[in-house]
Amino acid sequence: MMDRAERLYALLPAVYRIRDEEEGSPLRALLAVMEEEHLRIEGDIQALYDGWFVETAPEWVLPYIGDLVGNRLLAEVTHSRRTDVARTLGYRRRKGTLPMLEALARDVTGWGARAVAFMELLGWSQNLNHPRPLAPSIPVESVGTVHIRNRDLLDRLGGAWDGTAHTVDVRTAPGGAWRPGSRSLESRSRARPQEGWYGPRKVGFFLWRLGAFPLEAMPARRADPPNQHGWHFSPLGAPVPLFVRPRPDRDPTQRAEEIHLPAPIRPLAFHGDVEEHRARVLPLPPEERPLSSRWYGPGRSFQMRVDGVPVPPHRLLCKDLGGWARPPAGRIAVDVDRGRFTFAEGEEPEEVQVDFAYGFSAGMGGGPYDRRATLVPPGSTAWFQSVAKGSEVETLQQALEVWEERGRPHGLIQIDDSGIYGGNVEVDLPPGGSLVIQAAQGRMPSVRLVGDFRVAAPEAGARLVLNGLLVEGALSLGGNPTLELVHCTLVPGRMLTDDGAPWFVDRDSLVVPDEGDPTPQVTISSSIVGPIRLPATARELVIRDSIVQAFPVGGVPRPAIAATDAGDEPGPATILERSTILASVHVRELTLASQVIFTEPVVTERTQAGCVRFSYLPPGSRTPRRFHCQPDRALEGIGDPAEAERIRARLVPTFTSLRYSHPGYAQLRHDAALEIRTGGEDGAEMGAFRELMQPQREANLRTRLEEYLPFGLEAALIYVT
Template identity: 35%
Template sequence: MSFDTQALFVLLPAIHRIRDAEMAQANGLERGPLEELIGVLAEQISVADESLEQLYDDLFIETCAEWVVPYIGDLIGYQSLHNVVAKVASSRAEVAHTIALRRRKGTALVLEQLARDVTGWDARAVEYFQRLNTTQYMNHPRLDNLQSADLRKGEALEWTGSAFETANRTVNVRRIESSGRHNIPNVGLHLWRIQAYPRTLSAAHREGPHRYRINPLGFDMPIYNHPQAEVEITHLADPDNVPWPLSRRRMHHHLERYYGERASVAGTLDNPNPSLQLFVDGVLIERDKVRICNLSDDDVGWANSPPPGGIYAIDPQLGRVALPAEADDPSDVRLKWHEGFSADIGGGEYERGDSLPVPADLTTLVRVPDQHSTLASALVAIAGNGVIEITDNSRYSEIVAINVVDEGRVEIRASNNCRPVLDLGGFSVTGGENSSCIFNGLVISGAPLDIADEADNQLAKLDLIHCTLVPGIELNTDGSSRQAGAASLIVAIHGVDIGIQKCILGAIRCHERSSVRAEDSCIDANNPEAVAYAGIDGESPGAVLSLLACTLIGKVHASEMSLVSNSILLAALSATDSWVVPVRAERKQAGCVRFSWLPFSSIVPARYQCQPDSAEAGLQVTPGFTSLHYGTPAYGQLAGSTPDQIIRGADDESEMGMFHHLYGAQRDTNLRIRLAEYLRVGLRAGIFYES
């Protein structure tokens, strides 16, 4: 039933409505007092009606409010776990599956589904006792239980050592908690921490005539498959259900699984969400014109050029595309592909809606390329006060110079679920009195962000949100930095309040009388012995520094550390270094360093629960990283060999560093608690991270 004002008002007797209209006309009002009263009643009835609808929704686990989930769980005897990972692994899915899991308690299907529900990561359960070499019983031969691997099955050999290995092994008597796997009581739960992030119609980087790199920054990197959801609990995960880098062999043999459209049925996809699609000048290249091959470098260029006949060659392991030699060199090459990374950091096609407020004055919002083809023309249009929103995943190569008016605010941002790349020849910001500038969701390379020391530059505030300022400014084709250690952010004036949230950037040079606050971010000077944070000259003290759950790679010299918490400051001195210590704050009487890792010799304010806690411990308690090479899927991720004092060393027992907000340690703990309830007697489970 509709409870709007007019629907209720027409239910009144006509005489009352006529008198109310006369009173409104006599007093020059749009509505009479009776109609106003009915409006208030209609509003309250709508609130009550909405509450009644929500009460009905709260009867079902799929539609109930989040606060109702534990109460429904209590009805079926569900015991809540540590509730620190609600944003990354809600208990709703586990409660919904509890009855189905209990019916199949102890099976690999249940353990796999349990791992997905509890951790929120993709998972695969492996019963290692089924992968043991055994003596065959002649009345019950097991034809697949071979003592040696079948070398004719090349695709199966790709999975050797992974969760999908089909080869059998001799028994390993070590406990599975001590990395022993192949034994009678052992079940392994393999988890994927790296996720596949979509890149939709992303502009490829032109290497030369008919040759393109898929990554718009122009370096080689693997393409990930788009994981297909498992619709039934009775299905064990296979390689298509988890985020894996695509191999040449697998994509060649199963091209229909990973590449877009069939030529035989126009407009139809085998897979509604393919891992890869190629568009040339806006036209989708059909599957029968695509070949998967090795496009590695040879003496003269790329090996294995595509054969004649309009064939397009793709190398998923290197992320390269070769176009037909007989075709005209196109003006626009774009792809839909997937990139591996650990978290929603640095900009990407993930949800950023909370950080994109709508301006009060919509006339100040201009869109690129919808209304303006370049950022320069859009900056002219807003005249130093407004919002520029980039609505695609193109690559913009230009010079950007921003001048914010007095009391003005300029914001350049990517639309939600967009990831444009700005390859700039210059990047500067100036501002008038009380002016501010915001960058949101951008990937920036080619030039540092420079706030120069000019007479009229009085910029007061700078915010970087979900941005990447490429460490080392630009990348070579192998992914190495062209200007290793170069500053990505240079603030040469005083009084600037700099906020950095969920960003990746290179070294920072900042005036001593400004301030920098970073949260869930990485500041990377490309080497622990390089200078990551200092004054403009790279030696003098930089601005007041605050780090909350950050990873900082390189030496630090700050005027003051107001707060450093749950962070890792990976810094070291070279043999010929002029610095006395790798991390230093000029004023030690102010500020605090807590629940963080930094060299024991550092000169900083009062330390609280920091690691290492002694010079001797510094030799053992050190952070290990899977990769510190920007552009690799595991960039910034702590390795499994990292000591527990760091993995669980934050103030909430999560890991230190930029991925603190993923609560990896709590997910691991929750899964181990839940396994005690669902494992069969005599079985032991181990947790292994595939990525």
């Protein structure tokens, strides 16, 4: 077969090729040089052809293609520039329609979005001589006064699915208005009035910033006595609202419904779904009754299996379980707002497995989100052991015993399910050895410790990596190990009560026993942990993209990072990047603090070394040199003490919630100070969720709305979560 580089030579008649061979192939050498240039020209022509299409064009060509169709460049946050340019013509064909504006908001921000034309919700007085017919998209409740007997309509009042008539409001809609409600997740944040929503030129964009993270085959957790007839969906045994698992079957030409958005399941919507399903299926024979309703069942937002048997939706009862009330016989009461369910007297099962989705801002801590970039491939280590309930090795202790029997080689232990693991765990690392304990992709195993998770290493260089674990307890480091926590949760307070409060507010998550002269090194990334107690002799503490929280005891604050609970002795040299520290810090040296939110004062022993940049530092902090930090920068040139105090008070970071079990945990409120929300070095927010680049998402949406919103209309961005 002729080589591609000799295509020209192959075109010659055979007689000339034979003679060329006899002469030493000079013609072949000449044509080879010509063929090389021909291939370059051919490749350049092919590249020019590829550059005609947005799907194949090189990156440097995309701005030119975008300019041809009038596409304004956006910050690359949720999707690539190629995707944005490719969608331009599709947006233009449907320009100005509500489904298109809704899809635009969703694509540009990556958030759940629903567009509402507020002019359709304005009430009017009907003239009997000239009655105004209703459009199919306008519900009958939008004419006249409020239908107070319609509970579902009242529950939707003031939200994205409002169907009630409103009077005209000519005020300008403020950015980030919140829905006032009863017990829904939205109302747990400080509500803002619905200023300027309802007007003839107003279009509202309801935005859900939280994501829904689905969990499958999770063991439900039984409630504490005396409520053991009740269970929690959350493996932590805390009240967690069930989130909608967005359905993939949405028609892109239609507006989103409740089942398509990553929002908390509305209790009244679930109640109506269950009762409607019961009325429809109870007359049918048992074998013909479907196992799915609108919200519940396989492939829906949540599902339950009692002692291995799927629960049909007609057995469910939507109920407020704040007091753990029992349902009638044969029914299972479910509180989607608290993530609880209870059984009737005498019907308590031995085991319950659940599928559900929880809400959170980002993929941080133990969770089912994509961690493939951080996982160790099973075939890349000298020794590998999988662990799963019902398999040959079904506990961490058994896997560690096998590891020790094999001589403690460089190894990997992978947990392949989302089961419950516990007991006492001890890892003795050999000199220069390494061990990785990780959860498989999409799994979230829980490790419930009886004592501490003890890690010991006699010499420096031994390394332990934990990835994707949800740990109820503490890690104890002895000797000189190197510990890496990646996408892990060390539950602040070690455990949570039935109400979601920390159980042991006086306990730490990472400790070093008072034995010998330990010099551990700790790296924490994309994790959530409680207080860290490391001595100043530790080699280094590095925290990136994480949250560290400590709780006061009896009104006395406790530090998040220090050597002792009292905070009188400093911790080691520390590097903090893109993190939120929810308590005070006392360290020997702050080598670097970049884009960090400190809620309490920071004290550094050595102020001549290190740097703090693009961070918030409370008054009373003693740190090395600062660069673009708040409130220092906002106070530049302010001489009036009263004005300076007002600025300090305004710049204090505010959060949706500081309770770990809350979906909005450590999330900056949208009405937090602009200097904090855009204070990162790239214009993103400070703190642990900087990677979300939420200011850039909002700016991208406003840029696109200037182009696609019909002339004369005013957009209101309404943040629901």
